[in-house]
Amino acid sequence: MRIQAAKRLMTLKVVYYGPGLSGKTTNLHSLHALTADTQRGALVQLDTETERTLFFDYFPVVLGKIAGFRVKVDFFTVPGQSFYTATRKAVLQDADGIVFVADSGSRREEANLQSREDMVETLASMGRTLEDVPHVYQWNKRDLDDVLPLRVMNAQLNPEGATAIEAVASAGTGVMETQKAILAEVVKAIQAELKRARHA
Ligand SMILES: Nc1nc2c(ncn2[C@@H]2O[C@H](COP(=O)(O)OP(=O)(O)O)[C@@H](O)[C@H]2O)c(=O)[nH]1
Numbered sequence: 617m618r619i620q621a622a623k624r625l626m627t628l629k630v631v632y633y634g635p636g637l638s639g640k641t642t643n644l645h646s647l648h649a650l651t652a653d654t655q656r657g658a659l660v661q662l663d664t665e666t667e668r669t670l671f672f673d674y675f676p677v678v679l680g681k682i683a684g685f686r687v688k689v690d691f692f693t694v695p696g697q698s699f700y701t702a703t704r705k706a707v708l709q710d711a712d713g714i715v716f717v718a719d720s721g722s723r724r725e726e727a728n729l730q731s732r733e734d735m736v737e738t739l740a741s742m743g744r745t746l747e748d749v750p751h752v753y754q755w756n757k758r759d760l761d762d763v764l765p766l767r768v769m770n771a772q773l774n775p776e777g778a779t780a781i782e783a784v785a786s787a788g789t790g791v792m793e794t795q796k797a798i799l800a801e802v803v804k805a806i807q808a809e810l811k812r813a814r815h816a
C-alpha cells in the first residue's frame with residue numbers, strides 16, 4: 617500500500633499470480649475492457665529484454681474512500697515462465713492482495729501445484745505467509761472439455777478455504793466477480809488494520 621498524504625490517495629496493489637497460460641493476462645484484458653474508461657488508466661505492458669509484466673490502474677467507485685483517502689488499485693500480472701523468478705518476486709513485493717489464477721485443464725494439475733508452491737516460497741522469502749495476505753482463487757477455463765473437478769482443485773490448492781470463483785476469463789465470465797472478491801478481502805484487511813491501530 618502506498619499512501620500519498622498530500623493527495624489524500626491510497627494506492628493498493630493486486631497481483632494476478634499463477635502458472636503460465638492459466639489466463640492471467642486474459643483476466644487483466646477483460647477486466648480493463650469491463651471497467652469504465654473514465655476510471656482507469658491505459659493497459660501497459662512493461663517489457664524489458666528479460667522481463668514482462670502487464671499493468672493498469674483503476675479507481676473503483678464502489679470502494680469510495682477509506683479513512684478519508686481516495687482509493688486507487690494497481691493491477692499486475694506476473695510472467696509464469698520459470699526464468700522470470702526475479703520479476704515474480706518484485707511484483708509480489710508489497711502486494712496487498714493476490715488472485716491465484718489456476719488452470720482447470722486436467723493436464724495442468726502439476727503446474728498449478730508448482731506455481732502455488734513458488735508463490736508460498738516467494739512470500740516466505742519476504743517474511744510473509746499466505747495467511748497474512750488477502751487472497752482468492754480463480755478456477756479458470758471451466759469451459760474446457762477435460763477439467764479437474766472443483767473438489768480436487770479446492771483440496772489441492774485451497775486447503776485454507778479462501779474464496780474461490782469459477783471463471784471462463786476468455787469469455788469475461790467470472791472476471792468481475794473475482795476482482796470484487798479480492799477487493800473485498802483487501803478492504804476487510806485494511807479495516808481490521810485501522811481498527812487495531814485505533815485501539816493500540
Ligand atoms: N478455453 C479457455 N481458454 C482460455 C481461458 N482464459 C484464457 N484462455 C486462453 O489461454 C491462453 C493463455 O492465456 P493468458 O492470459 O495469456 O495466460 P497467462 O500466461 O496466465 O497470462 C490464451 O490462448 C487464452 O486465450 C478460458 O477461460 N478458457
Ligand SMILES: [Mg+2]
Pocket residue numbers: 640641642693694695696
Ligand atoms: Mg501473461
